[in-house]
Amino acid sequence: MLPLELLVGLRYTHAKRRNHFISFISVVSMGGIALGVMALIVVLSVMNGFQEELRARILGVAAHLEISGPGDRLADWRSVLAQAQRNKDVVSGAPYVNAQGMLANGDMVRGAIIRGIVPGMENAVADFSRHMKAGRLTDLKPGEFGIILGGELARALNVFPGDKLVLLTPQGNITPAGVMPRVKQFTVTGIFEAGMFEYDSGLALIHLQDAQKLLRLGQDVSGVRLKLDELFRAPFVTRELAQTLTGDYYLTDWTQSHANFFRAVAIEKRMMFLILLLIVAVAAFNIVSTLVMAVTDKQSDIAILRTLGARPGSVMAIFIVQGAFIGVLGAAIGVTGGVFLALNLETVVPIIERMAGMDLFPADVYYINELPSKLDWSEVTLIGGVSLLISLLATLYPSWRASRINPAEALRYE
Incomplete structure (x- = not known):
């Protein structure tokens, strides 16, 4: 049987009669996390591909x-x-x-x-x-x-x-x-x-x-x-x-002889990671908004749970579960989509080029006729882990506010 906190937290993730807007914000937050994670995986895979291609071309002569x-x-x-x-x-x-x-x-x-x-x-x-x-x-x-x-x-x-x-x-x-x-x-x-x-x-x-x-x-x-x-x-x-x-x-x-090439790629890779991680951070702010509105909407429910003997820690865990569900599902969708795109860029890019009617990477300019991509599973794990951590941190303040609700004050006008 599921613990009370997990059962109630998952139940709160579904839209009810009065909180369709909260559910909409939850979907937006989930989509933001998924988009950020997907972009991170694809961009870092492309940077890895460029780095490997650059190394192969240099060492093919040097x-x-x-x-x-x-x-x-x-x-x-x-x-x-x-x-x-x-x-x-x-x-x-x-x-x-x-x-x-x-x-x-x-x-x-x-x-x-x-x-x-x-x-x-x-x-x-x-x-x-x-x-x-x-x-x-x-x-x-x-x-x-x-x-x-x-x-x-x-x-x-x-x-x-x-x-x-x-x-x-x-x-x-x-x-x-x-x-x-x-x-x-x-x-x-x-x-x-x-x-x-x-x-x-x-x-x-x-x-x-x-x-x-x-x-x-x-x-x-x-x-x-x-x-x-x-x-x-x-x-x-x-x-x-x-x-x-x-x-x-x-x-x-x-x-030593080609240090500047690889140092430049490494710096660009780190900066792209930090910049794209901001997408996940913005989505995490949406989780905060979602949970703050959910706490306000569920004040009477929280008060009833407290009068039935639920501890403040249990109330806090309920909303952590709700926020974590958004983060976990968003990260899972993002990882799945990012891995799929990174492994199939040679198929996806030509489709985009045909739709746009232009050559994204002319061989006479970039010396490549396709976008290189190399998926690093350790980076995928890191991206997924950091996204989950940010999502969990975003749940702490709203959940703490929920645990501090006074049952008597919440039920005064019910």
Whole structure:
């Protein structure tokens, strides 16, 4: 058998002859909580999706961890790579050469980062193959001076696979006329699009041996790029390698080199959580209004219960049950709707686009053709729990007022 407080509290949630308006306010409060919870789940899932998409695109081109030497030159890279691979978290590694240069095609000139790579080894640390729009990474052959450009860079230079362009590097030749930049003609062998403007507009790949010849590095490289088994362990692996590597090296992981991107997303995510939580708070104020009106409407009922022996705590519990019912049902509806939308955004967004007659996320602007979404069940639990807590807190003052009603005063004019 249900306790008295629960039985009476649930009974008060149904509309009676005189309190249809109170019931309407209850429905509005329930809808507000459901809307707030749904918006929170969907927005945070989209933020999670953007964060994961951003991370995937960055790490598709950048390495989890980089080791470089003093003066951006590393002579014993094979020894360094062998030492690093003794760490259980390191999966693979590859040498690289980094330099700045100017690419020219006729009158069109663009600055770019020139990265020398070993195609076979580079595929083990970065996912360039997935981003190739024309050609293959293995088309880079030593001595043939081929070059792979980012899509935006290729468009700016108006070149296509098979076209020739000129690379100018600041490592110049000394002539009677002064220091002249080194100039070398390259053939475009491929084009990639990583979906990150920073890379697509300013990165060019050439073979490691061609880079060493062009920059007169001999057998030296700029550093070694590493891929880890678990990317989130990068800061810990960096500290471990700093202690185990013999020599003076600079270690940088992806959380340091791209910290601003992920810090910005994290801040936006927190602010969106707080802003959207205000919707739930406003709905909770409606619960307060509902219960205050219900207490006023039920004064005679409360007085009768008190004269029959009900304690003040029992009266308080009755109205807490009434308010909690609104909060629980609203949160349950919101969680159900939010989870459904978050898991089906790829279906819902195209429907909205067709109804609105516009493309919400043009691929040429956002580099994505669908809204990313990743549902985090721990966040769903947190949102549901916070919503219930706010709803319960909103019931305390009206319930306390109900428990303080004097039976004699309430029944004086009945």
